[in-house]
Amino acid sequence: xxxxxxxxxxxxxxxxxxxxxxxxxxxxxxxxxxxxxxxxxxxxxxxxxxxxxxxxxxxxxxxxxxxxxxxxxxxxxxxxxxxxxxxxxxxxxxxxxxxxxxxxxxxxxxxxxxxxxxxxxxxxxxxxxxxxxxxxxxxxxxxxxxxxxxxxxxxxxxxxxxxxxxxxxxxxxxxxxxxxxxxxxxxxxxxxxxxxxxxxxxxxxxxxxxxxxxxxxxxxxxxxxxxxxxxxxxxxxxxxxxxxxxxxxxxxxxxxxxxxxxxxxxxxxxxxxxxxxxxxxxxxxxxxxxxxxxxxxxxxxxxxxxxxxxxxxxxxxxxxxxxxxxxxxxxxxxxxxxxxxxxxxxxxxxxxxxxxxxxxxx
Numbered sequence: 001x002x003x004x005x006x007x008x009x010x011x012x013x014x015x016x017x018x019x020x021x022x023x024x025x026x027x028x029x030x031x032x033x034x035x036x037x038x039x040x041x042x043x044x045x046x047x048x049x050x051x052x053x054x055x056x057x058x059x060x061x062x063x064x065x066x067x068x069x070x071x072x073x074x075x076x077x078x079x080x081x082x083x084x085x086x087x088x089x090x091x092x093x094x095x096x097x098x099x100x101x102x103x104x105x106x107x108x109x110x111x112x113x114x115x116x117x118x119x120x121x122x123x124x125x126x127x128x129x130x131x132x133x134x135x136x137x138x139x140x141x142x143x144x145x146x147x148x149x150x151x152x153x154x155x156x157x158x159x160x161x162x163x164x165x166x167x168x169x170x171x172x173x174x175x176x177x178x179x180x181x182x183x184x185x186x187x188x189x190x191x192x193x194x195x196x197x198x199x200x201x202x203x204x205x206x207x208x209x210x211x212x213x214x215x216x217x218x219x220x221x222x223x224x225x226x227x228x229x230x231x232x233x234x235x236x237x238x239x240x241x242x243x244x245x246x247x248x249x250x251x252x253x254x255x256x257x258x259x260x261x262x263x264x265x266x267x268x269x270x271x272x273x274x275x276x277x278x279x280x281x282x283x284x285x286x287x288x289x290x291x292x293x294x295x296x297x298x299x300x301x302x303x304x305x306x307x308x309x310x311x312x313x314x315x316x317x318x319x320x321x322x323x324x325x326x327x328x329x330x331x332x333x334x335x336x337x338x339x340x341x342x343x344x345x346x347x348x349x350x351x352x353x354x355x356x357x358x359x360x361x362x
Contacts, residue, residue, distance in 0.1 A: 170218025
């Protein structure tokens with residue numbers, strides 16, 4: 001790689017900034033992050049590219065990739081693309097686990113119908129090394145880390161499926177604190193090579209499955225069985241089974257069911273035994289129960305929410321109403337109308353809660 005690669009990148013980044021300058025963000029941290037990325041771009045634009053060493057060429061190529069990736073997620077995290085209601089729920093859950101305020105949950109939209117995933121390309125180590133370099137060379141700093149979550153463009157305002165985003169946030173918490181990795185280190189201390197990515201295939205499979213179980217339980221704390229309901233609708237029973245990366249849907253459903261029912265659960269105990277020494281909260285139910293039979297939804301009005309626990313419970317309420325929509329207060333509406341009514345009621349319920357909370361704080 002020579003400096004011509006950076007020449008091309010600079011033009012690409014410049015074009016990206018030209019398109020992004022009109023973005024309107026839901027909070028000041030995103031705008032701050034945008035400005036810091038732009039300042040880094042401006043400083044890189046000033047250097048004599050031909051004078052860079054091969055090592056510096058690679059570093060600056062990675063820096064500009066970091067800027068481009070950040071812009072991609074910021075572009076998809078504006079008020080007119082992703083409803084801030086979704087992110088506000090995830091932020092409340094994040095606050096239960098992270099004391100540091102320097103995180104921004106951002107999203108990218110995928111054209112794949114059910115693609116929900118957490119990007120792990122820019123972890124804490126990458127973030128810290130990036131800051132060390134640009135502070136030393138350019139006297140700049142990137143204040144906030146991005147938590148990058150991808151979701152389907154077609155479902156960006158579907159609150160029934162969006163409960164899965166709690167699962168992706170669970171992956172972030174797991175990787176941030178190496179929770180699943182610590183469980184395997186306790187089981188196989190003499191045999192696990194570092195880094196974790198070069199594990200023997202059988203142990204790697206166990207590790208990947210442990211990651212999924214943690215994310216499932218993490219989500220269930222907040223949204224009850226909402227992710228189960230979604231999984232059941234995207235899984236073909238005849239093809240269900242363990243893969244290299246995921247345990248069978250049947251196993252995942254059972255673990256969440258047992259967790260919600262308060263039954264003894266070995267994997268839950270393993271997670272909590274790792275969480276406690278790390279001064280992290282235990283996995284436990286963190287939502288209220290909203291009875292659909294007496295909810296405000298029954299009157300086709302947004303649900304009045306008073307606590308974060310009730311806010312998280314709105315996703316389970318939505319599923320309860322949807323599942324029984326053939327016989328409940330929605331039975332006289334067409335199915336398409338029922339779907340829109342539920343999503344609109346959830347969005348307005350969350351919006352009313354977040355606006356009231358901001359008003360109270362102000």
